[in-house]
Amino acid sequence: MMTAFFHDLAPVRYDPEADDLAFRHYDPDEMVMGKRMEDHLRFAAAYWHSFAWPGGDPFGGQTFDRPWFGDTMELARLKADVAFEMFDIIGVPFFCWHDADIRPEGSSFAESQRNLEEIVDYLIGKMENSRTRLLWGTANLFSHRRFMAGAATNPDPDVFAWSAATVKSCMDATHRMGGENYVLWGGREGYETLLNTDLKRERQQAGRFLQMAVEYKHRIGFKGAILVEPKPQEPTKHQYDFDVATVYGFLKEFGLEEEVQMNIEQGHAILAGHSFEHELALAASLGIFGSIDMNRNDYQSGWDTDQFPNNVPEVALAYYEILKAGGFTTGGTNFDAKLRRQSLDPLDLIAAHVGAMDVCARGLKAAAAMLEDGRLEAMRAERYAGWDRPEGQALLNSDLESIAARVTGGGVNPLPRSGRQEILENIVNRFV
Amino acid sequence: MMTAFFHDLAPVRYDPEADDLAFRHYDPDEMVMGKRMEDHLRFAAAYWHSFAWPGGDPFGGQTFDRPWFGDTMELARLKADVAFEMFDIIGVPFFCWHDADIRPEGSSFAESQRNLEEIVDYLIGKMENSRTRLLWGTANLFSHRRFMAGAATNPDPDVFAWSAATVKSCMDATHRMGGENYVLWGGREGYETLLNTDLKRERQQAGRFLQMAVEYKHRIGFKGAILVEPKPQEPTKHQYDFDVATVYGFLKEFGLEEEVQMNIEQGHAILAGHSFEHELALAASLGIFGSIDMNRNDYQSGWDTDQFPNNVPEVALAYYEILKAGGFTTGGTNFDAKLRRQSLDPLDLIAAHVGAMDVCARGLKAAAAMLEDGRLEAMRAERYAGWDRPEGQALLNSDLESIAARVTGGGVNPLPRSGRQEILENIVNRFV
Amino acid sequence: MMTAFFHDLAPVRYDPEADDLAFRHYDPDEMVMGKRMEDHLRFAAAYWHSFAWPGGDPFGGQTFDRPWFGDTMELARLKADVAFEMFDIIGVPFFCWHDADIRPEGSSFAESQRNLEEIVDYLIGKMENSRTRLLWGTANLFSHRRFMAGAATNPDPDVFAWSAATVKSCMDATHRMGGENYVLWGGREGYETLLNTDLKRERQQAGRFLQMAVEYKHRIGFKGAILVEPKPQEPTKHQYDFDVATVYGFLKEFGLEEEVQMNIEQGHAILAGHSFEHELALAASLGIFGSIDMNRNDYQSGWDTDQFPNNVPEVALAYYEILKAGGFTTGGTNFDAKLRRQSLDPLDLIAAHVGAMDVCARGLKAAAAMLEDGRLEAMRAERYAGWDRPEGQALLNSDLESIAARVTGGGVNPLPRSGRQEILENIVNRFV
Amino acid sequence: MMTAFFHDLAPVRYDPEADDLAFRHYDPDEMVMGKRMEDHLRFAAAYWHSFAWPGGDPFGGQTFDRPWFGDTMELARLKADVAFEMFDIIGVPFFCWHDADIRPEGSSFAESQRNLEEIVDYLIGKMENSRTRLLWGTANLFSHRRFMAGAATNPDPDVFAWSAATVKSCMDATHRMGGENYVLWGGREGYETLLNTDLKRERQQAGRFLQMAVEYKHRIGFKGAILVEPKPQEPTKHQYDFDVATVYGFLKEFGLEEEVQMNIEQGHAILAGHSFEHELALAASLGIFGSIDMNRNDYQSGWDTDQFPNNVPEVALAYYEILKAGGFTTGGTNFDAKLRRQSLDPLDLIAAHVGAMDVCARGLKAAAAMLEDGRLEAMRAERYAGWDRPEGQALLNSDLESIAARVTGGGVNPLPRSGRQEILENIVNRFV
Numbered sequence A, B, C, D: 001m002m003t004a005f006f007h008d009l010a011p012v013r014y015d016p017e018a019d020d021l022a023f024r025h026y027d028p029d030e031m032v033m034g035k036r037m038e039d040h041l042r043f044a045a046a047y048w049h050s051f052a053w054p055g056g057d058p059f060g061g062q063t064f065d066r067p068w069f070g071d072t073m074e075l076a077r078l079k080a081d082v083a084f085e086m087f088d089i090i091g092v093p094f095f096c097w098h099d100a101d102i103r104p105e106g107s108s109f110a111e112s113q114r115n116l117e118e119i120v121d122y123l124i125g126k127m128e129n130s131r132t133r134l135l136w137g138t139a140n141l142f143s144h145r146r147f148m149a150g151a152a153t154n155p156d157p158d159v160f161a162w163s164a165a166t167v168k169s170c171m172d173a174t175h176r177m178g179g180e181n182y183v184l185w186g187g188r189e190g191y192e193t194l195l196n197t198d199l200k201r202e203r204q205q206a207g208r209f210l211q212m213a214v215e216y217k218h219r220i221g222f223k224g225a226i227l228v229e230p231k232p233q234e235p236t237k238h239q240y241d242f243d244v245a246t247v248y249g250f251l252k253e254f255g256l257e258e259e260v261q262m263n264i265e266q267g268h269a270i271l272a273g274h275s276f277e278h279e280l281a282l283a284a285s286l287g288i289f290g291s292i293d294m295n296r297n298d299y300q301s302g303w304d305t306d307q308f309p310n311n312v313p314e315v316a317l318a319y320y321e322i323l324k325a326g327g328f329t330t331g332g333t334n335f336d337a338k339l340r341r342q343s344l345d346p347l348d349l350i351a352a353h354v355g356a357m358d359v360c361a362r363g364l365k366a367a368a369a370m371l372e373d374g375r376l377e378a379m380r381a382e383r384y385a386g387w388d389r390p391e392g393q394a395l396l397n398s399d400l401e402s403i404a405a406r407v408t409g410g411g412v413n414p415l416p417r418s419g420r421q422e423i424l425e426n427i428v429n430r431f432v
């Protein structure tokens, strides 16, 4: 039985000529580089922003009136009903959740746990009648006041314990629901002031916590990937998982670089002073690329605006890096995106996802066309051609003294060559 | 024989009551925590900004009229004469250089090399008549157009070779001059556009280059530290040595974390989205703290302004982290700071250094007082006390399942405690 | 009768030698440039952050447990009781409020109005037993969802009307309580996207709204100042009252530059890309300086952190501009500052204010000493001395042709002179 | 006779199917909303970046080897020859210059003036054999060290005089060459430190200077527009012409708002914390929109990168505002854009312009299509419909008391309506 929330809206169809609500670019079955578009993009909707967020910001409270807002199990089931109605309408193959999104908090850990198990059963029932599967689950270790000073990195060992138990229960639930990944975002793993913070201790706590999560994954036979989502700041002044490069160093220290991959969010890349494609390319070059949150920030705002993507050229450069890295395996394109708080109508929620999926579809097709065209990669390879020659390789196996002898002898006279940036950008613009 | 540049200005004295040019706070011989202030701070003047920079910015050219500007060896010697006069006037125990600061570029590598050797001889002569020693030398691998696309990370192996030869010659010169450290700053090790960049190749080149530098240090018996100076951007859009955390991951990948330390600049920390004390504390906690460039940026400007420090409370927090890390060993406090381009007078150069040294002296004394007072550290320790108890340690050796059993059983109920940030800031303000 | 909230804490005393909670620098009766320090600084506590804010941020909810949280008139009176206890403990001569801070929202405008009137009576009663007076009142036109698209600049005239009625009621209340100013902060006067925004209409609405407020002030004989508080963004992507310069242009357009002054917040200056002292100096130079919110932002965070001030050198430069402008008349130093959300203890609230007041007292005394010393102003005047000569003044009354004739004739040959920035900064550092 | 610089490259043709260098979107004669595309866009090339900039940045010197670099009149003529060859190849109808770009600096003002007059004659000769006309001329009052502390706002009246004479000579030259506008960019009108700055004096100087320029325009019968180009910072810490809103207030103070319009640069809008379209829409709504510099900044870099535009969706939103404002009259689309310093080849210069012109052509066509479609404007109008009704208008002519009576009486109950941002963004994405 349907809820009335979306007023019996039919599933959104693909129709490039439509004048109403339709996908103009996203055709799940269209083949791109030998694979169905749906299997490339692996879209996921986010439970929290779409169904649990009330519309507040630091200067104002709830704007959304949703019939499922409240703390009972009955409302949690209504929320699930509406969520799956949206998944069906927009045709996303995946969704994602935090425990706090899907079940009411209980008065004890045990009660929260029972609530979670009960709602997981309910969601599994929903999934049996839907084609939407679980991309990833994760634990909300940042909203409740008990986490205000961190979860794994809390000065109080009891919070570490509570967090560990929560990750176990969320990984169990993810595993039971057939989730393809398990995500950790350390929203409170950081600090507000160095004056009360012991960086060294907190790093050890965080490293051990992540090791435990990986150990537990293997113990229960969870085959999905463990993903860490970097973010440099907000809510805290400094977050330990600042960016891909920072997390890589952390993984190396704790021997986890083969076990953990990155869930990279566009908006977090921007906050960290990078481009999204930089974070993607870096993760790929380090062998730790996993999945993405395809939600943008406003370049003009210094905080995480989590907006639906709308700039095709930018999105195309992101998928270009993803395709070069071989595409997603367990990962996918999650919209960790929220409506603007003035977008009150149910239709806004549908249209936002449809528009975003179309932007991604255009971006993917442009990226594939750039790769198939081959000019960009040929020009890049040509630029480094000297390193492919035996002398180039020999140089890396040499030493300063030998090299200096050759240079001082006059045998080396480097001549600058054009980097051709504008020409490369023009080539990109033929495809986006 | 003195040049006329500083008009026979006498060495600046320590006089807290002076109304004219004097140190009001920096007394080299004052004991702070059992060590002379001079031996704590280990001040160094930077040859480049003080003597080689003409005052240009992206919208205007030279403002300074210095009698030594030009490309001859004779002018290079005059420059050295004036530099040592300044070192004597301000009483800095150290200075630092790039090759390009101290010698004219030749028409070939060999000629540049001869110029360097000749001026190094001259500088050694100057040092014999001065108490100023060499804190570090470094190679300028960023100003000449041959480096426009990188030095070690250049797509052209010939530039790698040229750069390697240059590092050898600069490390030789540093060694010969008794330098206490050798620094690498990768001003062009980065990219302008990902479209023409192969991140993986360039990372391998950079890693091998740094290994070669370390190998060469051991071969020649140079006992100083090898220091890398992080910076996130500028001149390039993205620089590989983004910040301390990034360089740490890089060192781990190439097995260099025991061989290389950090030279941390306040302005670069700010550009990377950190506080200076964060970068210092992080490097210390990772065991890679080495030295500092004590020049600030303007928070309002999005580029590296390299100004002399002038905010005592900020400087105090930096020295607090340095003292907690045990203070400098081979490192020191270098002013990688330039005059504002309107500060035309010789006296401006003296006054800028004197003011900065006084700011650092006040900061050091405040930091020492905070440590000796002990309240900050006691409050920090108290906050983590739970982790020092056997149950805390046992927790880190446990696993998710055991922990979850305990939490579900109701044995854990974390109660938030105040982080006391404002009280801690008030304590700091009693000392700064 | 006292509430138990602050555990009968005695008023904080002035004791420069104290080792416990005390003012070390703020002595209300100390004379500074011929005026009592209290009368210079005119401190005000902010009702909202200290008593109405639950500790939430975009990723987490309430952290503070305050016995007065809730929506009844009884709790509103308890809140007022505790507030005045704090005012007495810290000895602030002023406080400030929004309507939403002091009274529960009713189910209709009329009910909210009755609640406001009732609580205003209660506050007037509190003021009779306290020396704390009202610095300013203001209307909260941003938290409730009805204001989500603006107050005066809402596309719906009904929201304009509701806002106008609210301003009337708040100005009446301010007048009745003897408030010295009335403030308008346009937290929702801006936009999220230009695509749905008519800049021209909204500007007209805002201009007319402000005119009405000024007209009403005169009608009721309110003698206080009307203050506008600029902020560039947050909550909205762009706020119309971006900074002092922007508001000046707006006031000029609507003929209000003689009627309205600025309430300048440090954190908002930073967000707008300025220094605090810039905004103060600019407002003073335009004749529209009024009052300040002395709460800082974290330079590292891209949002408004509203922290208590803790950097004396920065605060000193702010008071230097204020003293040069003649000091406050109706304005004062309001702490629009909130505790960090981890600062749970009642004592944190007291200590935060005490520390901030001490920082301001030190800043004020340093600023006064710089002015009395006179060197800074003498050097500034000397720099512009050419303009005080008759030829300088004549130049401004001339025209391009006459000037060009003189220049072409060779009569003008400007010679750069040092701007002496570092020397000036050194002078400042003798006093802070 | 042709120089060899561009190797006899033929004029770039329009060919949407081309696989080599061609315009794929810019067809000058294509009609867009009833006007030729060329007449809409009014492209201009910038003399300085393309022909006078050596490729330096703050950490490196010249990278470009151009045969015309040097200080003689003969080289200045060669530069002009090459410039006009480029104008012909890319088919721009306009160009722009600073005096310092086109003539060598003389040893006196008079000699600089003679150089300028001579090269202006030469350029007029070039224009007779070309279809490229002058969009605007301007004076470089920022590069020479005499301007280091400002031009009109210099503490030294002699610099004011020199600057005034320079503006006269540049306006004369612009007038003689048939220029359609005269631009003022105050690159040094600002400050490095408030400590040595008198904001009030400098504002008076700047206001009087601009009045003189306007008076002189009328005296000589120059019919073009006087344009001011805002920029918030860089080279200085703070520039007085911060953004459009700031300049508007300045114009109002000096009675110039009917005489002066804005030349708005994308990169400067970003540096000021705005979007480009914001600055355009604001200027249009204030009646002071004039012309644009269509060069972007890198969102990731905190300085002015002056890159050629390459993001069509962003450019489309800019032209949307321009078309809504009625399009250009005397203004145009200037590329104040420089090659990346690694783009050494002559072909890079051509390709950069061609790519940028195509991006603009696509943007313009998309903007026109959005306007012709009409949905965006219809939805905007519908949102404000309440204000078009008599009650809406009456409200603006009312007063707080009357409004409050109605609201308190219960006659007003605003109900939030969706802002539909995502739906609007989806509509835009149908056209870009």
Ligand SMILES: [Co+2]
Pocket (backbone or CB within 6 Å): A265, A267, A268, A304, A305, A306, A336
């Ligand atoms: Co986010």
Ligand SMILES: [Co+2]
Pocket (backbone or CB within 6 Å): A229, A265, A293, A336
């Ligand atoms: Co995310």
Ligand SMILES: [Co+2]
Pocket (backbone or CB within 6 Å): B265, B267, B268, B304, B305, B306, B336
């Ligand atoms: Co620097």
Ligand SMILES: [Co+2]
Pocket (backbone or CB within 6 Å): B229, B265, B293, B336
């Ligand atoms: Co440095």
Ligand SMILES: [Co+2]
Pocket (backbone or CB within 6 Å): C265, C267, C268, C304, C305, C306, C336
């Ligand atoms: Co604020």
Ligand SMILES: [Co+2]
Pocket (backbone or CB within 6 Å): C229, C265, C293, C336
């Ligand atoms: Co405020």
Ligand SMILES: [Co+2]
Pocket (backbone or CB within 6 Å): D265, D267, D268, D304, D306, D336
């Ligand atoms: Co620019």
Ligand SMILES: [Co+2]
Pocket (backbone or CB within 6 Å): D229, D265, D293, D336
């Ligand atoms: Co420009």
